[in-house]
Amino acid sequence: MNYVKGNKENSLTPITSGWIKEILENKSLLDELMSTYGSPINIHHLPSFVNNIKKFQQVFKTKQVNAQLFYARKANKSKGIVKKALQTGIGVDTASFKELQQSISLGGKTDTLVLTSAIKTKEQIELAIDQQIPIVLDNNDECKLTQQIAQQKNAKALIAIRVSGFIVDGEKLYSRFGFDIETVKEYILQHFVKDKTYHLLELTGLHFHLDGYSTHQRGIALHSCLDLVEELKAHHLIIRFIDMGGGILMNYLEKEEEWLSFKEQLKNSVKEQKENLTFNGTGLGYEIINGKLEGTLKTYPYFNKINSQLFLEEVLNNKQHNSGLENYKRTNQQQVQLRIEPGRSLLNQVGITVAKVSHRKQDAKGQWLVGLEMNMSQMLSSSADFLLDPYIIYQDEIGDHHEEVKVYFTGAYCLERDILLKRAIQLPKLPAIGDTIVFVNTAGYMMHFFETEAHLFELSTNLIYEKTHEVPQTSDFIDDNLI
Ligand SMILES: Cc1ncc(COP(=O)(O)O)c(C=O)c1O
Structure with missing residues (x-):
């Protein structure tokens, strides 16, 4: 060999x-x-990609959750994977004009595409409206622009509202994206029910994507969205789906011992100012300040016991504080479709x-x-x-x-x-x-x-x-x- x-x-x-x-x-x-x-x-x-899809689908099937996967294609540019995703019956999350346009020409449609770009141009919105692809809106300016374009086209735009700022264990999770969960209900009621400012925007979903890799935070974020779905229902606003973004942890390494031992060695090597483990002794986040080891490892956590399906299960099993009801049960009861947008973990x-x-x-x-x-x-x-x-x-x-x-x-x-x-x-x-x-x-x-x-x-x-x-x-x- x-x-x-x-x-x-x-x-x-x-x-x-x-x-x-x-x-x-x-x-x-x-x-x-x-x-x-x-x-x-x-x-x-x-085939490995398809295998990953099946594993996530199995989790939803076991929990009897109506769900759909949207492969976050930002994680990899290849068209072949997008094509395979669509052929396998899952959706694709797109985040630019070209990602959207290409995914449409590869067969993506209203139920199998979503537009989640951080910056939405007129061209992106026009294309999404023409093809009736749901647009995940992030702020009032985007709502305004989408309404304007829909008006020009004499058409409706399918939209979801991105939310953030969830309160987890008494602390607010910051994000530059999305509407604040603490004020979004008033915003929706004002613009979609009372004033009907955005009468051409058909509110079909809620969306969030959390930074970091906490299943606990995702669990609570999902409960908060389910609460919001219930509250909006009381005002005759029916939310069809909640999309909980990506960020599902993946495991790259065979052995936990190796991972733990590497971290120890790295710390020691920084402490002793040795140069034999990493190039020029870089600490990858660790450093010596005033003679003391400071910092944390600034790499992806390459070893994870709770990864892929187990990670997803933990989020679905998270229990609501008051009722003790799990996320998957609440999702079923409310007849809302659950969507996820894994990128990295589908490419494992x-x-x-x-x-x-x-x-x-x-x-x-x-x-x-x-x-x-x-x-x-x-x-x-x-x-x-x-x-x-x-x-x-x-x-x-x-x-x-x-x-x-x-x-x-x-x-x-x-x-x-x-x-x-x-x-x-x-x-x-x-x-x-x-x-x-x-x-x-x-x-x-x-x-x-x-x-x-x-x-x-x-x-x-x-x-x-x-x-x-x-x-x-x-x-x-x-x-x-x-x-
Ligand atoms: C809105 C959204 N969805 C999905 C993803 C994919 O995340 P991951 O590749 O970590 O699963 C991202 C990544 O940044 C994102 O911003």
Whole structure:
């Protein structure tokens, strides 16, 4: 076997699905793909995506909740995944004109699309009204604009109202988005019942999306929305759905012990001002201030016991303070459809990023830097680092007599900080030019969210993979641009 995971010791072992292992074993396939499409390439495995959809659907089925999933496509640009989402019968959450337009041409319709952009342009609203796609409105200016456009078109706009500012354990959750939950009822009653200012806006849903990953906060937010649905019903305003956004935690790592031990080691290494764990000793959020260790780890929490379906179940099982009734029971009783908009968690185990080794060098500190044909924007976390061990596929046999080496992978931008992973990666031997590095589970945000064309670099190629042969072949991989 020519492939090996980095960091035999001090591992952060990524959960690695069978399809990924099969590809890791097939270097000639990856070589062929890279010689056709360049480096890096992103591979997306559709059956894993469908599998994730089914797991969430099963939770709703067990709880007998009328529900619909909307895949938050902001997490990944590929059309192939959007198409698969629609073919599988779920919806798509869109957040820009192009996301909406493309999703419509891929088959999305009024019941399978939603527009949730943070900034809504006239063009977005016009398209949504033309296609009768629900628009999640965030503020009074957006309501006004939507009403104006609907009037010009002599049409109705389907809308949902985004709410925020939920009070959880006595504290108010801040958000820059949405109407304040404490005043939104008055706002709705005034504009939709009393004055009918917005008579062309058909209020069909409520929406929230919480920052962070608390099931408790989501549980309470959902109860608050269910309360509001009841209160509005008394005024003959029937809310059809509550959309509770995304943010469902995902688990990237095989072992909790590794995660806990990494955090301890990082703290110790910052305390002792060592530079052997991370590039230039970066603390990824930890730092020494006045001789004391301060700060917290500023990365995504890569290990999570309560993730995906379990996370969703916790939200549905949250009990209302007074009645003791769970969210799922209340949702059923009120005959409201529950919607979720997972992005990252629907992309669990869906994607890998593959890049070629371009050069190796030793810097003045004696550290090995391995330059890859890719740049930092092509695998960038919104948090301080992507903390998963990568795989390397050597062209030559690894052999028995080799010298272990610690490396940092570097990218093509003219920035000192284009260090692809901040953790030192220990390998059984120094990579050779042309060897292949594989980063796993990158489909959610990692590959696309920050990708730029600085230096006029080409954007990476996205391949959509559905195995049709016993052993995967290049014809099983479709360029997403052709979808
Ligand atoms: C409104 C909305 N819905 C859904 C999502 C998707 O969240 P996630 O990918 O964490 O599931 C986001 C992410 O920012 C969002 O803002």
